[in-house]
Structures are given as C-alpha cells and as structure tokens.
Amino acid sequence: MKAEVLVAGGGLAGSAAAIALARGGRDVVLVEREARPQHKVCGEFLSREALAYLRALGVDVEALGAVPITAVRLARADGVGERGGLSDYVPRPKIRTWGTPTIEAWLPFRAMSLTRLRLDEELLRLAVEAGVQVVRGRSVERVEADGGGWCVRLNGRENATATTNAVFLATGKHDLRGWARPAGRQNDLVAFKMYWRLDAAQAAALDGHVELILYCGGYAGLQPVEEGAANLCCLIERGELQRLGGRWEKLLAAMLAQSAHLRERLEGAEALLERPLAVSAIPYGLVRERAEGLWRLGDQAAVIPSFTGDGMSIALHTGLLAARMYLGGESAESFQRRAHGELSRQVGLATWLSRGLVEHPALLSAAARIWPGALQWVAAGTRISARAMPA
Numbered sequence: 186m187k188a189e190v191l192v193a194g195g196g197l198a199g200s201a202a203a204i205a206l207a208r209g210g211r212d213v214v215l216v217e218r219e220a221r222p223q224h225k226v227c228g229e230f231l232s233r234e235a236l237a238y239l240r241a242l243g244v245d246v247e248a249l250g251a252v253p254i255t256a257v258r259l260a261r262a263d264g265v266g267e268r269g270g271l272s273d274y275v276p277r278p279k280i281r282t283w284g285t286p287t288i289e290a291w292l293p294f295r296a297m298s299l300t301r302l303r304l305d306e307e308l309l310r311l312a313v314e315a316g317v318q319v320v321r322g323r324s325v326e327r328v329e330a331d332g333g334g335w336c337v338r339l340n341g342r343e344n345a346t347a348t349t350n351a352v353f354l355a356t357g358k359h360d361l362r363g364w365a366r367p368a369g370r371q372n373d374l375v376a377f378k379m380y381w382r383l384d385a386a387q388a389a390a391l392d393g394h395v396e397l398i399l400y401c402g403g404y405a406g407l408q409p410v411e412e413g414a415a416n417l418c419c420l421i422e423r424g425e426l427q428r429l430g431g432r433w434e435k436l437l438a439a440m441l442a443q444s445a446h447l448r449e450r451l452e453g454a455e456a457l458l459e460r461p462l463a464v465s466a467i468p469y470g471l472v473r474e475r476a477e478g479l480w481r482l483g484d485q486a487a488v489i490p491s492f493t494g495d496g497m498s499i500a501l502h503t504g505l506l507a508a509r510m511y512l513g514g515e516s517a518e519s520f521q522r523r524a525h526g527e528l529s530r531q532v533g534l535a536t537w538l539s540r541g542l543v544e545h546p547a548l549l550s551a552a553a554r555i556w557p558g559a560l561q562w563v564a565a566g567t568r569i570s571a572r573a574m575p576a
C-alpha cells in the first residue's frame with residue numbers, strides 16, 4: 186500500500202484531518218482498527234467550538250439527532266469534604282451540609298449532545314465521500330522512519346505494510362508501540378461510561394442540562410443524548426476503585442450512597458448497556474510540544490480533563506490545524522509547537538481544577554456557591570481561545 190499521508194485512527198481527530206487533506210487534493214489512507222461502529226468512553230458534550238468545526242466539515246448534528254444543552258448543574262455529594270473516601274463512606278442520618286447541594290448556571294454558549302457511535306460514523310462516511318481510502322478492522326502496529334518517509338505495519342493479512350510521506354497519529358487513548366505518550370499531570374483516574382433510560386420525570390428534569398456530580402475521589406457527568414437516553418460518565422481515583430474491589434457494581438452503589446442527586450436521577454432507571462465501558466491511565470494535563478516526525482492529533486496531542494467537555498474540540502482543532510499546515514508545506518514540528526502554544530493554557534487550568542474537584546470538592550463547590558459566575562467562568566476559560574480558531 187502506498188499513500189502520501191497515512192492517518193492512524195478514525196476518531197474525530199483522524200477523520201477531520203483526513204477529510205481536510207483529501208479535500209485539499211492529497212492521497213490519504215485512514216486506518217481504523219474497529220470494523221464496526223463502537224461506543225466510546227466520552228461524555229458526548231459538544232461545545233461551541235466542536236459544533237463550529239463539525240459544521241465546517243459538513244456534519245449536520247441536528248439531523249443526526251443531537252439534543253441541545255443550555256445549562257450546567259453542579260451537584261455536591263453528601264459528606265464530601267469529610268474524612269475518608271468513597272469506599273469507606275457510611276451514610277449518616279444527619280449530615281453537615283451548607284446551603285443547597287445543587288448550583289445551576291446558564292452555559293455561556295449553546296452546546297449539543299450526540300453519541301460518538303453516530304458522530305464518528307458520520308465523519309468516516311464524509312471521509313470516504315471526500316476520497317479517503319478508509320481501511321477498517323485493521324490496526325497500525327508499528328511506525329518506523331524509512332528514508333525520507335515512513336514504513337507503517339498493519340496487523341492481520343500478509344504484505345500489510347504501507348509506505349507514506351507523513352503519518353498523522355490519531356489513535357486517541359491508545360499508544361503505539363515505541364511512540365507512547367508521557368504521563369500527564371493527573372494520571373490516577375479511571376473512567377466508566379453507562380447509558381441509562383431514566384424515569385420520565387427525571388428525564389424531564391435533566392433535559393437541556395449537563396450535570397457535574399461530585400463525590401469523594403472523583404466526579405461524574407450526566408447529560409441527555411439522542412433517543413431519550415442519558416449518558417453517565419464517571420471518574421474515580423484508581424486507589425478508591427481498588428478498595429471497591431475494582432467492580433463497577435460496587436462503585437455505582439458507593440456513588441449512589443453518597444450522592445442524593447444521583448440517587449434521585451437513577452431511581453427507576455434502566456441500564457442500556459450490558460456492562461459499562463471503561464478506560465484507565467488517562468494522561469490528563471498532557472500537551473505535546475515535540476512531534477518527533479509524526480503529526481500527533483487529538484488525545485495524542487493534548488488531553489484535557491473530561492469535565493470541560495472540550496476534548497472533542499481539541500481533536501477537531503488539531504486535526505484541521507495539522508491538515509492546514511501540512512497543505513501549506515509546514516513541518517510536523519512547527520505544527521506541534523503551535524498546537525502546544527494554543528492549548529497549554531486551557532489544559533493547564535482545567536487540570537488544576539480537575540485535581541481540585543477530586544482532592545478538595547467541598548472547597549470548590551463552596552467557591553462556586555459564593556461566586557455565582559464561577560461555573561460560567563470555568564466553562565468559558567477551559568475552551569480553545571477565539572484567537573486560535575480560524576476566521
């Protein structure tokens with residue numbers, strides 16, 4: 186196989202880059218290891234920037250069933266800030282609370298929510314339409330420098346190598362052998378995702394909202410997605426999860442015991458997946474400055490904490506920026522430096538806040554109560570800056 190550019194990974198970053206390169210007249214192969222549409226661990230909150238990029242690529246999220254999100258709620262769990270973790274929390278009849286446990290604010294922009302199952306497939310469809318050769322059900326195993334270009338080995342059948350001038354690495358949370366990302370500044374969280382069919386009254390209460398639910402040692406995001414389902418994505422410190430036997434059922438029971446808000450939401454709810462999806466060792470806070478020859482996109486370039494709901498914007502931003510710079514004859518090194526300059530401030534702030542949410546949830550929720558604009562400030566301050574967005 187020969188191609189001018191090989192894109193490894195067909196998530197948002199890889200597909201966006203491949204579409205832009207193919208529309209720019211380049212010969213592109215995209216390799217996606219999943220043969221069929223898959224769910225992904227993601228809160229599925231599409232911020233203003235992500236929506237702008239998707240529109241520019243030709244994705245009609247409304248036609249795909251996306252639902253609007255206009256407000257954010259912060260729900261503190263009972264007993265957060267007291268000694269002990271989620272695993273040893275014992276509900277008590279009288280819990281010291283301060284003010285209302287829930288704070289609400291309008292988002293400073295209109296967001297949407299759409300499952301990755303639909304969104305990623307739509308981008309892959311657009312890639313094929315743009316002329317990208319999409320290879321599915323094969324994964325990139327190895328990437329080695331070869332003369333002035335690259336030799337890429339795929340798994341599976343014989344002769345599964347490709348020679349290419351440039352490799353765009355967009356494998357998301359999965360590192361390639363020999364090209365692993367360094368640790369981030371917050372590395373000890375494990376993520377779970379489960380879809381629910383909520384009871385009608387709870388679905389109505391959640392409608393239009395993204396909810397951030399705090400508990401000891403982690404936090405969760407809950408929001409509606411298309412077809413009346415709700416997405417619950419939760420993060421927990423690895424040590425706490427180990428103390429809970431590493432089991433989802435125990436984690437869910439502990440979160441429910443501590444959060445009256447989550448208990449209310451999931452009362453009578455039906456789990457829609459047989460088991461939750463999970464991912465660990467997420468290098469939150471990482472922003473790559475050096476490319477080492479490869480164009481690193483999306484989660485391979487920068488990993489912003491999940492509560493911001495901005496990872497997909499970064500994936501699309503880096504995918505499109507890399508394609509633009511490649512088409513303009515620039516190098517992978519200058520792309521990576523520029524992406525670092527554009528993203529490190531927001532990723533740094535978000536990581537600092539994410540550590541605060543896990544380590545000092547009572548302090549942060551008290552601050553949000555004292556300063557009513559805090560949620561909006563955080564929502565605005567953890568986005569890609571307007572200066573970095575193309576005109």
Ligand SMILES: Cc1cc2nc3c(=O)[nH]c(=O)nc-3n(C[C@H](O)[C@H](O)[C@H](O)COP(=O)(O)OP(=O)(O)OC[C@H]3O[C@@H](n4cnc5c(N)ncnc54)[C@H](O)[C@@H]3O)c2cc1C
Nearest residue numbers: 194196197198218228229230324325357483484494496497
């Ligand atoms: C708990 C959690 C909640 C989140 N919530 C949100 C949110 O609400 N909003 C938001 O904007 N962001 C959110 N994010 C972040 C967001 O999911 C990621 O930033 C985004 O998916 C990154 O896109 P990507 O294209 O880089 O990687 P991915 O979407 O992970 O895509 C990578 C692709 O590469 C493929 N692949 C992997 N290895 C290989 C290989 N060797 N060869 C070929 N293909 C390969 C995979 O199958 C996959 O399709 C969340 C993340 C987590 C962990």
